Each structure stands twice: as structure tokens, then as C-alpha cells.
Amino acid sequence: MSTSIRLAIDVMGGDFGPRCIIPAAIRSLALFPSLHLILVGSADIITPLLAAARYSADRVTVVPASEQVLADDLPAQLLRGKPDASMRVALELVRDGQADGCLSAGNTGALMVLARSVLGMLEGVQRPAIMAALPVAGHDCHVLDLGANVDCSAEQLFEFALMGSAAAAELTGNPNPRVGLLNIGQEVNKGAREVRAVAVLLAASEQLNYVGHVEGDGLFRGEADVVVCDGFVGNVLLKASEGVAGYLQAEMRDAIEASRLLRWVSPWVRRSLSAMRQRNDPSRHNGASLLGLRGVVIKSHGGAGEQAMLAAIGRAVKACEADLPARIAQRLQGAR
């Protein structure tokens, strides 16, 4: 690895494409002095956008790619078709050692399938997992899997715990993150089959700071730093929490709008709430990690704007600096 971080960015993905991603990438150069950008995509689009920007030319490389993964491309078909898709080319740069990691805002399923195929998995990993940070009381909680794997086996869930713990330690600086297993409470069946089975493995592990079961509400009370669950459950949890937050914000807006007093004081209300809003801003938490691969792969939300893209680039830089795949490989080896 060179002393600088060479990050390959698929500029063609996401709802806003290169017109959002390239300005964000250029802004990120000021924030991360060791960063070298490799922008992958249509040269016809990248060149004029770069021409309009101010940056030091030796910190940006353009790698042309003539094709693009679309939102409705079937992941399996991408394994044969579109050999010059920007997403694939970015992953190949990581595989060939020309980039330390890559970032895409494209189709999650496609990124997962192509990353597995191009980079391969770390030894002993069955499938990669998607991990993201959610804002909870007092800190961030890293949750995995968020939708890459459904119907997970107990062994897979255990792997998620090892990978998530290693990754959260590197990304947050907390060397011993508390790991919880998402479960349900005193209802009839205490958890699903696989959850019951993995609880035994987790409790027996000496490598993990395992704190036991965490319920949906406990997660948001900050009871763990890493929460492990099946990808179906994790995806529902993630989207429901976004849904509730969005719903309550809309209710609040309507209430302010309906009250003459609140309308009048709303500039002050807004100012007073800005720290809270910033702390819980979804864009600040953009950038999910694909864990278990032989390389750093970060997925940005498709709807990310410039600010959110900057956050994802920041996570990618951190993951590259920590050499996350090597840390995870060590952890998995230690568990055997």
C-alpha cells in the first residue's frame, strides 16, 4: 500500500450521477490530505466537469469506462454482460492493486455480486454482509446485515458478529465494541431458530465483547455498539427507523405550520434544533461497508447528495487507512 489512499469512485452510479459525485469528490480532497482520487466512468462526462473544478491535477486520475450498471440490471446478468461497466472497472482497480478501495452509489445487488466475483471473499467467509451506522442515544450503532443475506444460518450470523466487531473497532476507535444479537422479548417463542443457535456460539466466543440479546427499542437506547441480525430483519429495521423519523419530522413541520406562534419563532426553533438535526442527519451516516471481501468496498445511498457523498468518501478513506479487510481476516482466523 502506498502512503496515500487511492480511492476508485464509480462516478456513474446513484440518482444524481457524476454531476453530484464529482464535485463531492473534489471537495473531499481538501478534507483528506492523503487522498488520491481515481474517477471511473464516461470520459465525455467527467472531463468537462473536472475542467470546471479547481484541484491539484496530480491528485486525480480518470479511468474511462464506456458502460454503466443501471438500476434494473439483473445482478446475475452483469457477471457476463457489461465488461466495461464503471462499477466493475472500479472493483478491478482494487483487485489489481491500483486502488486501495472503491466506492459506488449504484445498484446494491449488482455491487454485491460483482464485488464477490471480481474481488473474491476472505478465507472462510460464506457471504459478504452490509454494515452501516445508525444514530442512537449517545453514539453510533453499527448494524449488519442490512439486506445482502436473508435466511441466514447461525454460522453466518456468527461471522457477521466477528466481522462487525472488527470493523466497528477500526472505524470508531473503540477497541472492544459491545456486540448484541437482535432478538425479540418475552413473547411466545424466544427468537427464531437460527438466532437461538447463534446465541450459543456468541456466548462461548472469547474474541467478542458479547452483551447478549438486544431488542428493537434497546438498540436505539444504545445498548450495543454492534448489532447482528439477518439481512431481512436488518433491512426492515433500517427502513422502518428512517420511516418513523421521516413521519415524525413531517408531523412536526405540520404542527409548526399550523401554529402562529411556532411559525413566528421557527427561525429560532430551527437554530436550536440544528445540532440535534445534524447529529441525526441521515447524510452524515451515508456509506455502508461491504464486509468479508478481499478489498474495501463502500456503498453510498443512491439518493445521496454532495454532503452525503462526502460522508461516504470519509468512511471509505477510514476503511482503507485501517486496511479493513486484513483486520477482518485476522479476526476470522483468530476465531478458528
Add this chain to the structure above:
Amino acid sequence: MSTSIRLAIDVMGGDFGPRCIIPAAIRSLALFPSLHLILVGSADIITPLLAAARYSADRVTVVPASEQVLADDLPAQLLRGKPDASMRVALELVRDGQADGCLSAGNTGALMVLARSVLGMLEGVQRPAIMAALPVAGHDCHVLDLGANVDCSAEQLFEFALMGSAAAAELTGNPNPRVGLLNIGQEVNKGAREVRAVAVLLAASEQLNYVGHVEGDGLFRGEADVVVCDGFVGNVLLKASEGVAGYLQAEMRDAIEASRLLRWVSPWVRRSLSAMRQRNDPSRHNGASLLGLRGVVIKSHGGAGEQAMLAAIGRAVKACEADLPARIAQRLQGAR
């Protein structure tokens, strides 16, 4: 069924017990003119509490029960032990036709197991489901299952859709509620095995107003009136949504506390937000229905206060008035 609604209430359950439940029950008599209360529990506790209350004596019956289901009683053991537990006696009153329905704030697992054993299931139902209403944009969304069943089969999920649709129609007055299947989005695997299988059954059903997949965020945008899911997922969804709402409320309180201006105007802020708060007040949504049984069984939140208990009594009255089990049986028969 008599023209009045005879509701058996297990007054011994819940965190606050008879001291909360009996005053709420007495207050409910004014709200529901057709209601006759059957209070089940320790006569030594009930009698002095009733003596302190004002109510018309011909609308309240006391049925003594000398035992009580505790939070840590194992459901399976209750099938043999504690024959005079208030929860069991309340269910037996329903079975014997002396009550039109029953309500308990006790241990969910125990209530489910005892209800199955005492009342039995409707013909063709494999297992009962727990359904509750969540406040979402513009209306209430009925979600089931919320934790009675994990590792559900496609047939069970299909039954949940039939039962939930019939129940929501009766409880809300909307004859044709939109039914959605909780699923995850464009990630690698489109949903879990059983979800894929039940989607085929749902799409083929002529009895349901099936609107297809709903994701965790879509649920809170009001995309369906009834949402069907495995109990593990439903429980996580329910508790996570409570967790996020609680977290955001705490953040809001802290922000108001930290601003001198907001502290100063906070009485007016509170007043302006009261309609919104009331609409989303969890206590207004208290009272989950156990569906699929040969009788009306309503579960109150264990931590319910008087206001929440009133809401649960209201739901029980509605379910009895509609003769919900008969409506559900009709719907299930029609589907065969």
C-alpha cells in the same frame, strides 16, 4: 350474545395491576354505555378499590380468582399449574359464554398459550397472531404478527393476511383495507423464502385488496392498511419504531432545554404540538388483538397506565360488538 357487551378483565396483570386497571375500567363505563364489566382477580384487592369508586352496581360483576400469572411464569407450565389464575378464569368466562371477550395486561406468552388451550382455534387456523395498530401518515396501519409466531410458513402468513384484513375492516370500518406484504427492496435477494412463496398466494387471492410489497419506510408513509410479516420481524419493527420515536423525543426535549428561548416559549410549544402528540401517543394505540381464537382476546401493554387501559378496553368493546372471531371464521371459510 346479549345486547350488552360483557367484558372479562384480568385485573391482576400488568406493571400497575388492579390499582390502575380498576379505575380505568370504572371510567370506561361512562364511555361505553353498553359495557358490562366482569372484573377477575383477588376479591380482597378488588372489593376495597370498588368501594372507593362511584359506578352503577348492576354494570359490574366481580369473579374471584385466587392465583395470578407472573411475568416469569413459563407459559407451558401454566397449562397444568395455577388452575385459578385470573387470566385463565377470564378466558374460561369467554369459553363458557359468560363473557363476550376478555382483556389482560399480563405476560403475552402465557396469554397466548392459555387462550389457545382454553378457547381453542378457529377451524383451519394453525396458530393465533398478534395484531396492533401503528400510527402512520394519515391513518392507522394494522400490523401482524407481532411476536406470537417466528419462522412462519407461507400458509401462516397467508392466514395472517386473511385474518388481519377481516379484523381491520371491522375495527376501522373500511370494508376493503389495502393489504401489503412486508419485504425488503432492491437488495440481492428479494425477500426471504417464505415471503416469496406467500406473495404468490396473496396475488392470486380474490378476497384481498392486495397491494403488493411494502418496505419498512413505505409502511410509515401509509402505503397499506394491513401489513403482514413474520412475528420476529414484526416485533423488531414495532419495538424499533417505538425506540426511534422515544430517541427523537428525548433529543427534542434536550434541544428545548438547551435553548433559553425555547424554554421560555415551551408551554406554547407544548400546546401547539399537543394534537400531534395525541395522534401519535402510544397509549392511544394500546390493545393488541389475538386473532384466530374462538373468542375475543385483547392484550394490553404491560406498562399501560389508565389512559392506555381505556384505549385497550375500547378496542375490546369494538371487537366484541363486531363479533370478530365469527367475521374471521367467515373470511377463512370463504378462502377455501
